[in-house]
Amino acid sequence: MTAGAPTTVGAAGQGVAEAPQPQPVLRVSDLSAFYQTHYFGIVREVRAVDDISLHVLPNEIYGLAGESSCGKTTLIKTIAGAIQPPLNVVGGSVKFDFRGQSINVYESTPEERNAMRWQHLSYIMQGSMSVLNPVRRVRHSFVDFAFRHIGRSMPDFLDTVVGHLERLHLRADVLDAYPHELSGGMRQRVTIALATVCRPEFIIADEPTTALDVVVQKGVLAMIRGIQREIGSSLLFVTHDLSVHANLADRLGIMYAGHIVEEGPTAELFASPRHPYTVHLIGSLPRVGDAAPKKGLEGVPPNLADPPPGCRFHPRCPLAMGICSRETPVMEWAGPGRRVACFAAEKGITA
Amino acid sequence: MQSINVYIVKRLGQFFLVVFIGINIVFFVTHATPIDPVEHSIMAAAMFGSTSPEAINMLREALADLYGLKGSLWDQYWTFWKRIAVADFGPSVSSFPTPVSTLIGRAIPWTVGLLLTAVIISWVVGNILGGLAGYYRENRLLKAAGVVAMGLHPIPYYIIAFVLLIIFGYLWPVLPLGGGYQRNMTPGWNLPFIGSVITHGFLPALSLVLVGFGAWFMGMRALVSNIVTEDYVVYAELAGVDRNRILGSYVMRNALVPQITGLGMSLGAIFNGAIITEQVFGYPGVGTLLVSAVHAGDYSLVIGITTISIIGVAGAVLVIDLLYPLLDPRVKIG
Amino acid sequence: MLSILKDLLRYNREFAAGAALLGIVVAMSAMSALAPMPPDDVYVVPPDLPPSWTYLMGTTSRGQDVFWQLSFAIRNTLLFGFIVALLSRILSLVIGLLSGYLGGFVDRVLMSINDTFIVMPLFPILVMFYFVMRDRMSWAALALVMAGLGWAYDARLIRSIAMSLRTRQFTEHSVYSGMSTRQIVAQEHLPYVMPIVFSTTMNNINWSIGLEVTLSVLGFTNINTPTIGVMIYWANQHTAMTAGVWWWVFFPVALVIMVFIGLFLLAVSMNEYIDPRSRLSRMRSAKT
Numbered sequence: 001m002t003a004g005a006p007t008t009v010g011a012a013g014q015g016v017a018e019a020p021q022p023q024p025v026l027r028v029s030d031l032s033a034f035y036q037t038h039y040f041g042i043v044r045e046v047r048a049v050d051d052i053s054l055h056v057l058p059n060e061i062y063g064l065a066g067e068s069s070c071g072k073t074t075l076i077k078t079i080a081g082a083i084q085p086p087l088n089v090v091g092g093s094v095k096f097d098f099r100g101q102s103i104n105v106y107e108s109t110p111e112e113r114n115a116m117r118w119q120h121l122s123y124i125m126q127g128s129m130s131v132l133n134p135v136r137r138v139r140h141s142f143v144d145f146a147f148r149h150i151g152r153s154m155p156d157f158l159d160t161v162v163g164h165l166e167r168l169h170l171r172a173d174v175l176d177a178y179p180h181e182l183s184g185g186m187r188q189r190v191t192i193a194l195a196t197v198c199r200p201e202f203i204i205a206d207e208p209t210t211a212l213d214v215v216v217q218k219g220v221l222a223m224i225r226g227i228q229r230e231i232g233s234s235l236l237f238v239t240h241d242l243s244v245h246a247n248l249a250d251r252l253g254i255m256y257a258g259h260i261v262e263e264g265p266t267a268e269l270f271a272s273p274r275h276p277y278t279v280h281l282i283g284s285l286p287r288v289g290d291a292a293p294k295k296g297l298e299g300v301p302p303n304l305a306d307p308p309p310g311c312r313f314h315p316r317c318p319l320a321m322g323i324c325s326r327e328t329p330v331m332e333w334a335g336p337g338r339r340v341a342c343f344a345a346e347k348g349i350t351a
Numbered sequence: 352m353q354s355i356n357v358y359i360v361k362r363l364g365q366f367f368l369v370v371f372i373g374i375n376i377v378f379f380v381t382h383a384t385p386i387d388p389v390e391h392s393i394m395a396a397a398m399f400g401s402t403s404p405e406a407i408n409m410l411r412e413a414l415a416d417l418y419g420l421k422g423s424l425w426d427q428y429w430t431f432w433k434r435i436a437v438a439d440f441g442p443s444v445s446s447f448p449t450p451v452s453t454l455i456g457r458a459i460p461w462t463v464g465l466l467l468t469a470v471i472i473s474w475v476v477g478n479i480l481g482g483l484a485g486y487y488r489e490n491r492l493l494k495a496a497g498v499v500a501m502g503l504h505p506i507p508y509y510i511i512a513f514v515l516l517i518i519f520g521y522l523w524p525v526l527p528l529g530g531g532y533q534r535n536m537t538p539g540w541n542l543p544f545i546g547s548v549i550t551h552g553f554l555p556a557l558s559l560v561l562v563g564f565g566a567w568f569m570g571m572r573a574l575v576s577n578i579v580t581e582d583y584v585v586y587a588e589l590a591g592v593d594r595n596r597i598l599g600s601y602v603m604r605n606a607l608v609p610q611i612t613g614l615g616m617s618l619g620a621i622f623n624g625a626i627i628t629e630q631v632f633g634y635p636g637v638g639t640l641l642v643s644a645v646h647a648g649d650y651s652l653v654i655g656i657t658t659i660s661i662i663g664v665a666g667a668v669l670v671i672d673l674l675y676p677l678l679d680p681r682v683k684i685g
Numbered sequence: 686m687l688s689i690l691k692d693l694l695r696y697n698r699e700f701a702a703g704a705a706l707l708g709i710v711v712a713m714s715a716m717s718a719l720a721p722m723p724p725d726d727v728y729v730v731p732p733d734l735p736p737s738w739t740y741l742m743g744t745t746s747r748g749q750d751v752f753w754q755l756s757f758a759i760r761n762t763l764l765f766g767f768i769v770a771l772l773s774r775i776l777s778l779v780i781g782l783l784s785g786y787l788g789g790f791v792d793r794v795l796m797s798i799n800d801t802f803i804v805m806p807l808f809p810i811l812v813m814f815y816f817v818m819r820d821r822m823s824w825a826a827l828a829l830v831m832a833g834l835g836w837a838y839d840a841r842l843i844r845s846i847a848m849s850l851r852t853r854q855f856t857e858h859s860v861y862s863g864m865s866t867r868q869i870v871a872q873e874h875l876p877y878v879m880p881i882v883f884s885t886t887m888n889n890i891n892w893s894i895g896l897e898v899t900l901s902v903l904g905f906t907n908i909n910t911p912t913i914g915v916m917i918y919w920a921n922q923h924t925a926m927t928a929g930v931w932w933w934v935f936f937p938v939a940l941v942i943m944v945f946i947g948l949f950l951l952a953v954s955m956n957e958y959i960d961p962r963s964r965l966s967r968m969r970s971a972k973t
Contacts, residue, residue, distance in 0.1 A: 080589060082585070082588070082589045113591070114591035115591070116591075117589065117590055117591035118590050118591055122590070123586070123589050123590070125582060125585075125586050125589070130581065130582040130583060131582045131583055131586040132583055133583045133587070133600070133601055133604075133605070134583065134605065134680075134681060135604055135605055135608065135678070135679060135680060135681075136600065136604070140600070144587065144590075144592045144593075144596060144600070145587070145590045145592060178680045178681070180680070180681050364797075365797060365800060365801070368797055368798075368801050369800075369801045369804055369805065372798070372801050372805075373801075373805055373810075376805075376810060377810070377813065380810070380813055380814055380817055381813065381817055501949070501950075501953070502946060504949065505891050505945040505946055505948065505949030506895075506942060506945050506946070507891075507894075507895025507896070507898065507899060507945070508895075508899070509895070509898060509899040509902060510895070510898065510938065510941065510942060510945075513902075513917070513938065514938065517926060517934070520926070521926050521927070615804070616800075616803050616804065616838075618804060619803065619804045619805055619806045619807065620807075622806045622808075623806055623807060623808035623809075626808060626809065627808065627899050630903065641809060641812060642812070642903055645812055645815070645816050645905065650816075653812070653813055653816050654813070656809060657809040657810060657812075657813045660806045660809045661805065661806060661809075664804060664805070664806045665804060668804045
């Protein structure tokens with residue numbers, strides 16, 4: 001499974017068209033989105049998503065990793081078209097190509113976006129505790145979210161929902177429960193069921209398991225993967241937890257301070273990281289039998305309202321050179337299916 | 352099911368606590384202060400004619416008995432509670448020998464009718480418009496409504512009623528002032544009488560509605576502008592759920608929960624407003640009765656009205672508290 | 686603190702409008718120091734004159750100059766509201782902080798009593814109080830009673846803030862570093878509670894002035910101390926509106942409405958300044 005996917009992607013990355021290339025479902029080009037605030041006469045601009053390009057293929061799980069407040073959640077919110085001022089898109093585009101229907105998120109009307117939502121594109125939000133309406137039964141959420149897309153009579157629709165719940169090992173009676181009556185794991189499974197009941201082609205998941213304990217987390221991850229394989233959709237998956245990515249993602253993008261700094265097939269990225277930040281992230285993972293003390297990273301993530309010039313990682317980078325503080329590195333091809341934004345990596349130096 | 356019982360018991364306990372503390376305040380203010388209502392009434396009686404010293408002594412005895420002022424403070428306290436338990440406040444001095452409870456009973460329907468109408472109208476209209484204003488923040492009409500609400504909300508009931516009285520009494524006299532219905536009519540279920548009740552009640556109700564509208568509007572708008580940032584609303588918007596459905600079933604539905612609590616908490620203040628407003632417009636309810644009782648020096652009537660008001664408001668709050676679990680399913684766990 | 690005030694004045698329209706309204710009112714009350722006659726004297730000017738250059742706001746049927754009378758009345762009314770608010774702040778702070786901080790049994794008992802005072806219909810009780818006190822009823826006694834009855838709502842608010850403070854990190858730090866409860870509440874929590882106290886003070890002044898006006902108009906206070914309510918009381922006694930002496934009613938009512946709206950605007954803008962969520966919505970409306 002994991003062996004097959006990266007090679008196809010690798011071929012696509014090099015642009016050497018041998019086998020018929022699958023069209024990407026999602027194509028993000030040069031996307032920038034800033035928080036722009038005016039309050040008490042002070043203007044602030046936080047560059048949370050800065051010039052990001054990526055694509056996701058059909059039936060692929062793309063993982064986004066990075067420490068907290070690096071812009072992961074902002075990026076996927078922007079991709080989902082779920083942004084509100086003070087967050088504004090200042091450049092670039094987000095295009096989805098669903099079977100027979102394509103949509104440019106920031107050039108479409110709200111009606112077009114609403115028609116796409118849940119049928120083609122669904123979302124599993126961070127914090128399953130609070131995404132369900134607390135004063136209404138779970139049943140109403142399914143009706144509100146999915147009924148208009150599935151388009152059957154109400155009893156038929158509820159049968160479909162019950163059948164779908166069974167796949168996630170949930171009994172039919174959760175429909176008659178209020179959210180507060182369910183356990184955390186059950187609530188998370190309900191939101192996954194809610195996000196997948198229309199069998200969408202693209203699912204965005206934001207830290208879907210972070211709030212759960214490790215045992216429940218494992219089961220939920222397996223279910224997400226099972227459902228994704230079964231309906232054949234693509235998954236854009238965000239978590240700061242690299243071990244989750246190692247288990248789940250086909251391809252991984254590493255974010256630092258609003259930029260994607262490295263991207264590649266998960267197994268290869270773990271085996272030979274190029275960017276010093278990726279090296280640090282992977283190096284900080286615990287391994288059994290490894291007694292050597294972990295090296296910490298000096299300094300703190302930059303303030304995105306006033307990022308350092310040049311490469312944003314250079315103040316903390318062990319390989320920083322003169323050019324790093326003057327020029328911003330761009331994402332360059334670095335082997336099959338791999339991209340990296342680093343002057344040192346370009347020269348073949350790795351940490 | 353267990354926990355819902357606990358909730359009911361707690362609310363009942365709070366009801367009895369309000370009644371208990373309230374009636375104690377009434378007792379200690381009237382019995383443990385230096386005034387002597389008996390001497391007060393005798394002075395009033397003596398002003399109306401020649402009374403022999405024996406008659407005065409008999410009157411003194413009778414009044415002390417009537418007011419429950421015999422024996423030690425503890426005896427008086429006990430008598431006080433026994434009388435309240437059977438709603439016996441004795442006869443009114445100003446409309447002798449009509450019992451106080453009859454006078455209050457006659458006034459209560461007017462006050463309750465006025466209050467119910469005004470509270471329902473202001474709560475419903477204020478919440479709907481406030482909710483819309485919180486959700487559609489850029490709508491000009493709703494913004495204008497917000498400015499009106501903000502201007503009305505801080506003004507006390509008396510001033511609003513007084514300004515309406517001046518406008519409709521002197522500047523543009525189109526509505527009747529004073530009374531609950533036209534004087535020469537006999538009360539009954541006929542159209543002219545009901546029409547008269549409505550036109551007479553219009554201004555008192557309007558002044559209560561205006562103040563209440565401001566408060567509910569501001570409260571609801573603030574609640575809604577917080578609720579729209581809650582995850583479940585953001586999530587429903589992400590899912591492309593119909594905007595009207597989001598506004599109704601997600602935003603407003605959740606905002607109603609604290610607004611019901613707020614209604615319970617402000618009933619006391621609204622009641623204050625109602626009795627003040629009644630007095631301004633000479634409406635024949637409890638408020639007008641209270642003010643005239645004070646002016647007439649009617650000791651038992653003042654005590655009766657204050658006691659009944661406390662019990663009535665506490666009872667209304669209890670009813671709202673007991674309806675609350677119907678709106679918020681989460682009560683059952685706590 | 687000063688820079689916050691400057692920011693508020695410049696960028697918050699509600700605050701600026703409220704400050705302007707209150708400025709006028711305070712200036713009016715300061716005029717009482719310049720009054721050429723004591724407030725109690727009657728028939729010192731010709732009665733029932735409409736506003737003119739000699740008598741800016743006209744004269745009353747009791748032969749008083751409305752302008753000078755009003756300056757005394759507004760001074761007393763403001764002072765009354767301020768004293769009630771000050772006294773009831775002490776009660777609501779002590780009860781709210783104790784209840785929120787100690788929690789458990791103390792919290793349950795205090796909050797039951799608190800809720801009792803929230804729903805209690807205070808007006809009949811105040812009227813009854815006047816009824817037993819009669820001529821002994823003074824301005825100060827009324828202030829004391831109202832302070833004793835008007836603390837409950839704000840105590841609940843302060844309690845909820847204290848409760849959220851209790852669970853924050855710095856409280857735990859202070860507990861571990863051996864500070865006493867009194868020290869923690871006074872040094873760590875009060876700075877967080879103070880802005881709320883300021884905004885509730887504005888609302889409380891409004892509440893007490895409203896009740897004082899109402900009681901005075903009905904004649905249920907000491908009618909010889911001039912306040913806004915007492916002025917309207919005397920105007921009603923002389924049926925000023927029917928007699929066409931409208932200025933006797935209009936100026937006090939207009940001035941007291943300015944007080945209500947001014948204080949309320951200050952409270953609203955202060956709340957907005959404190960609450961980051963409404964700040965966020967402000968930023969939103971600035972963008973869209």
